[in-house]
Amino acid sequence: xxxxxxxxxxxxxxxxxxxxxxxxxxxxxxxxxxxxxxxxxxxxxxxxxxxxxxxxxxxxxxxxxxxxxxxxxxxxxxxxxxxxxxxxxxxxxxxxxxxxxxxxxxxxxxxxxxxxxxxxxxxxxxxxxxxxxxxxxxxxxxxxxxxxxxxxxxxxxxxxxxxxxxxxxxxxxxxxxxxxxxxxxxxxxxxxxxxxxxxxxxxxxxxxxxxxxxxxxxxxxxxxxxxxxxxxxxxxxxxxxxxxxxxxxxxxxxxxxxxxxxxxxxxxxxxxxxxxxxxxxxxxxxxxxxxxxxxxxxxxxxxxxxxxxxxxxxxxxx
Amino acid sequence: xxxxxxxxxxxxxxxxxxxxxxxxxxxxxxxxxxxxxxxxxxxxxxxxxxxxxxxxxxxxxxxxxxxxxxxxxxxxxxxxxxxxxxxxxxxxxxxxxxxxxxxxxxxxxxxxxxxxxxxxxxxxxxxxxxxxxxxxxxxxxxxxxxxxxxxxxxxxxxxxxxxxxxxxxxxxxxxxxxxxxxxxxxxxxxxxxxxxxxxxxxxxxxxxxxxxxxxxxxxxxxxxxxxxxxxxxxxxxxxxxxxxxxxxxxxxxxxxxxxxxxxxxxxxxxxxxxxxxxxxxxxxxxxxxxxxxxxxxxxxxxxxxxxxxxxxxxxxxxxxx
Numbered sequence: 001x002x003x004x005x006x007x008x009x010x011x012x013x014x015x016x017x018x019x020x021x022x023x024x025x026x027x028x029x030x031x032x033x034x035x036x037x038x039x040x041x042x043x044x045x046x047x048x049x050x051x052x053x054x055x056x057x058x059x060x061x062x063x064x065x066x067x068x069x070x071x072x073x074x075x076x077x078x079x080x081x082x083x084x085x086x087x088x089x090x091x092x093x094x095x096x097x098x099x100x101x102x103x104x105x106x107x108x109x110x111x112x113x114x115x116x117x118x119x120x121x122x123x124x125x126x127x128x129x130x131x132x133x134x135x136x137x138x139x140x141x142x143x144x145x146x147x148x149x150x151x152x153x154x155x156x157x158x159x160x161x162x163x164x165x166x167x168x169x170x171x172x173x174x175x176x177x178x179x180x181x182x183x184x185x186x187x188x189x190x191x192x193x194x195x196x197x198x199x200x201x202x203x204x205x206x207x208x209x210x211x212x213x214x215x216x217x218x219x220x221x222x223x224x225x226x227x228x229x230x231x232x233x234x235x236x237x238x239x240x241x242x243x244x245x246x247x248x249x250x251x252x253x254x255x256x257x258x259x260x261x262x263x264x265x266x267x268x269x270x271x272x273x274x275x276x277x278x279x280x281x282x283x284x285x286x287x288x289x290x291x292x293x294x295x296x297x298x299x300x301x302x303x304x305x306x307x308x309x310x311x312x313x314x315x316x317x318x
Numbered sequence: 319x320x321x322x323x324x325x326x327x328x329x330x331x332x333x334x335x336x337x338x339x340x341x342x343x344x345x346x347x348x349x350x351x352x353x354x355x356x357x358x359x360x361x362x363x364x365x366x367x368x369x370x371x372x373x374x375x376x377x378x379x380x381x382x383x384x385x386x387x388x389x390x391x392x393x394x395x396x397x398x399x400x401x402x403x404x405x406x407x408x409x410x411x412x413x414x415x416x417x418x419x420x421x422x423x424x425x426x427x428x429x430x431x432x433x434x435x436x437x438x439x440x441x442x443x444x445x446x447x448x449x450x451x452x453x454x455x456x457x458x459x460x461x462x463x464x465x466x467x468x469x470x471x472x473x474x475x476x477x478x479x480x481x482x483x484x485x486x487x488x489x490x491x492x493x494x495x496x497x498x499x500x501x502x503x504x505x506x507x508x509x510x511x512x513x514x515x516x517x518x519x520x521x522x523x524x525x526x527x528x529x530x531x532x533x534x535x536x537x538x539x540x541x542x543x544x545x546x547x548x549x550x551x552x553x554x555x556x557x558x559x560x561x562x563x564x565x566x567x568x569x570x571x572x573x574x575x576x577x578x579x580x581x582x583x584x585x586x587x588x589x590x591x592x593x594x595x596x597x598x599x600x601x602x603x604x605x606x607x608x609x610x611x612x613x614x615x616x617x618x619x620x621x622x623x624x625x626x627x628x629x630x631x632x633x634x635x636x637x638x639x
Contacts (some may be wrong), residue, residue, distance in 0.1 A: 046607060046609065072605065073607065074608070075612060075615075080551060081550075081551060081562065082598070085602065086602050088364075089599055089602035090354050092603065093603055105462070106462045106552075107555055108550045109553070110550065171555055173462075
């Protein structure tokens with residue numbers, strides 16, 4: 001019988017917990033029913049600092065403009081099907097607009113079509129949606145950003161030497177674009193050879209392992225191009241363990257805190273500020289304009305900046 | 319033989335889990351205003367269908383006291399194979415059929431090594447998980463196979479008699495499997511092998527054949543799940559199924575089929591998969607971010623299992639008296 005008390009109390013606890021949650025949000029709804037617009041932002045995951053920056057930018061814009069913003073992301077990082085579910089659930093919830101960063105360019109299309117059918121505007125951020133109707137596309141071109149980084153790296157290498165590329169998740173659109181940008185740029189330099197190109201799934205620990213293995217096979221490389229800073233940091237660790245710090249140039253993308261610090265310490269060569277915060281901010285801004293029937297450009301390009309030893313101090317202060 | 323007799327009581331496990339399902343539905347219905355609507359229920363069934371089919375593939379092998387870690391990879395590969403065939407001008411129904419055949423062949427590969435060669439089921443299915451996954455990546459060159467015509471999309475996105483086709487497919491499979499596991503000799507032999515392979519053998523059951531057939535069936539189900547998934551998302555990603563094996567294991571265990579095998583079954587897994595789908599739907603409606611969703615899902619599942627275990631103990635005590 002004692003056990004039944006435990007049972008009942010657990011149930012009551014969970015009920016209380018959920019009612020607590022909902023009554024809070026309902027109050028918020030009631031207080032601002034007339035003017036506050038409900039906007040959902042669906043990201044690829046929340047384990048990568050990039051998306052946290054997008055989230056922060058979005059939240060700041062929402063606070064400034066008076067938009068009620070909910071941020072969602074798949075539990076399994078970069079899972080297309082979960083993103084589809086989150087779009088479907090947002091339609092059920094009758095939100096006013098959806099800001100979407102798709103993990104799979106083509107796979108997300110059915111969800112976009114459903115939102116179109118429900119008349120909910122989609123604001124596409126960072127990674128392109130491959131079909132259906134979107135109001136605008138707020139992004140850096142990954143291909144261009146990778147080209148810019150590869151270009152800068154090639155210059156620092158003296159336009160010659162051996163490079164290895166660390167790719168993002170196999171099959172992911174952004175990974176393909178970044179890799180193509182890098183490969184196409186290195187091709188322009190006849191004396192630069194891409195000796196290996198392998199995936200490390202955007203992941204630091206995996207990148208460390210992959211780099212260690214690649215260093216066994218190619219001990220004479222001059223540079224590593226990592227498709228994001230997390231993987232670049234993994235490469236930094238591997239190169240450091242091999243005692244090659246300073247001899248191998250390492251480039252990444254995203255301008256994460258760790259990467260900035262590593263550039264300052266001379267462990268990493270350069271990265272690219274993809275202005276993730278601006279992407280989130282401008283995404284919410286675009287949603288706000290659309291909901292107020294203001295015109296918005298079809299394509300909002302967010303400009304990138306290369307961060308190296310010359311301008312790293314300015315980033316350290318931020 | 320003990321299990322053959324017990325198999326009549328297989329339904330006994332169900333009510334405790336069903337109670338968990340009802341509790342979750344009640345809590346969400348009371349606390350969020352978008353949950354208790356017909357549209358949302360259809361939405362949830364639609365979202366759960368693929369997991370339900372994939373979980374059945376897992377449940378059958380777990381009932382044997384074994385496992386199939388390659389389910390997610392088989393899903394990815396069959397989706398991709400079917401997609402590529404459609405894009406190369408093959409009629410849709412032949413592509414779908416051959417996709418299912420591909421799933422059956424992969425299941426056969428697993429089953430042959432495990433049953434007739436006596437290899438360890440973990441090692442076999444864990445290895446084939448990797449092999450099949452990379453096969454899917456190799457034949458697509460890592461890229462997603464893009465959208466299809468309306469005839470193929472009918473499977474995952476169409477509706478019939480006001481219900482999504484995908485839900486009808488999952489329901490049909492559920493009915494077939496309930497019949498197969500509880501009303502046929504194959505089914506009772508399956509439970510028996512799961513209870514004890516040795517004893518079943520002494521009792522004259524061709525255990526190798528049972529294991530072999532079960533893995534083929536598991537491959538076929540995973541194949542169907544992969545094809546329907548490709549149809550639903552209107553594209554076939556070579557990594558679409560990755561991670562499904564873990565959700566399928568979770569649905570199976572929540573549904574009351576333990577790793578030892580021989581107990582539990584299809585109905586429990588159906589409820590387990592529905593619980594997972596409902597939790598995700600409800601927590602999305604609340605707008606919880608992923609870190610909190612993780613915690614809550616874990617917390618709620620543990621709670622449901624505690625309730626189930628206590629319920630079973632209570633019942634056992636009552637029967638004891």
